[in-house]
Amino acid sequence: MSIFVVGAALPEKRYIINRAALVSYANASGDQNPIHQNEEFAISVGLENVIAHGMYTMGLVGQYVSAMAGCSSKVREFSARFTKPVVVPAGVDVELIVSATVVEVTDEIAKLELTAICNEVKVLGMAKAVILL
Amino acid sequence: MLNPDLVGRTFVGATSTTISSDSIAAFARALGEPETHLAPPTFAITISLEQSQSVLVESGLDWSRVVHGDQRFLINKQLTAGMEIFCNSTIESARVVAGNEIVTVRSDLLNGGEVAVSSWSTLVFRA
Numbered sequence: 001m002s003i004f005v006v007g008a009a010l011p012e013k014r015y016i017i018n019r020a021a022l023v024s025y026a027n028a029s030g031d032q033n034p035i036h037q038n039e040e041f042a043i044s045v046g047l048e049n050v051i052a053h054g055m056y057t058m059g060l061v062g063q064y065v066s067a068m069a070g071c072s073s074k075v076r077e078f079s080a081r082f083t084k085p086v087v088v089p090a091g092v093d094v095e096l097i098v099s100a101t102v103v104e105v106t107d108e109i110a111k112l113e114l115t116a117i118c119n120e121v122k123v124l125g126m127a128k129a130v131i132l133l
Numbered sequence: 134m135l136n137p138d139l140v141g142r143t144f145v146g147a148t149s150t151t152i153s154s155d156s157i158a159a160f161a162r163a164l165g166e167p168e169t170h171l172a173p174p175t176f177a178i179t180i181s182l183e184q185s186q187s188v189l190v191e192s193g194l195d196w197s198r199v200v201h202g203d204q205r206f207l208i209n210k211q212l213t214a215g216m217e218i219f220c221n222s223t224i225e226s227a228r229v230v231a232g233n234e235i236v237t238v239r240s241d242l243l244n245g246g247e248v249a250v251s252s253w254s255t256l257v258f259r260a
Contacts, residue, residue: 015165028156028163029179054201055178059164062174066166072211075174079205079253126203129174 004102004110010068012099015060017052017088025056049089054082057123061116064098069131077130084123135192135227144188146220150180154214172212181240181252184220194258202255210249219243232260
């Protein structure tokens with residue numbers, strides 16, 4: 001039986017975010033904004049510390065959606081609001097916990113509402129995806 | 134501040150990008166995605182954000198003050214290696230809230246004349 005039933009909670013997945021991961025994402029995405037790599041710079045512009053790229057966090061949640069859908073080719077829509085920064089101190093592995101609830105199912109698609117939590121705080125708002133079944 | 138006349142304007146990308154398998158693999162690996170030959174759902178940002186940046190910087194906004202507010206993708210066709218992509222960016226809205234300028238740009242990634250992916254980025258330029 002399909003796991004995509006309205007109201008069903010999908011299994012959570014955990015992702016590790018650390019400084020090395022931010023460097024990899026910066027290189028892969030082309031977003032070399034120093035607030036995501038340089039602590040001194042991040043603090044100089046009023047941040048608590050280095051923060052993850054919002055698109056990195058969203059990208060990890062996209063990986064979760066792909067994993068739940070069975071393949072990234074099944075992801076049709078994906079959206080999120082960046083509500084809280086993910087602070088990444090040096091030498092620390094920050095855990096991102098991703099989960100989802102199925103909110104709508106048709107013959108062709110399922111709609112998911114996604115939750116992404118870091119240090120017990122939701123870091124994305126209004127995170128949703130539409131996947132092909 | 135953004136010239137209000139620019140809202141609704143589409144900036145047609147003059148040059149194309151050909152997606153390489155290396156760029157997809159590096160992006161997928163950075164996200165811990167085991168399938169490194171398929172573009173992850175957020176891969177379009179590597180093309181769309183650069184174009185949005187050049188359009189908005191040319192329009193007078195200060196990119197060093199930018200924070201990503203929200204993001205949406207509509208994927209009609211998954212991006213794959215070898216695809217030639219043209220990117221058209223449209224400034225859909227601009228408003229000022231508490232001195233911060235909030236701009237939404239839609240980027241259409243076209244392949245063979247059809248929209249493969251549309252990407253909406255809402256960017257907040259802090260006062």
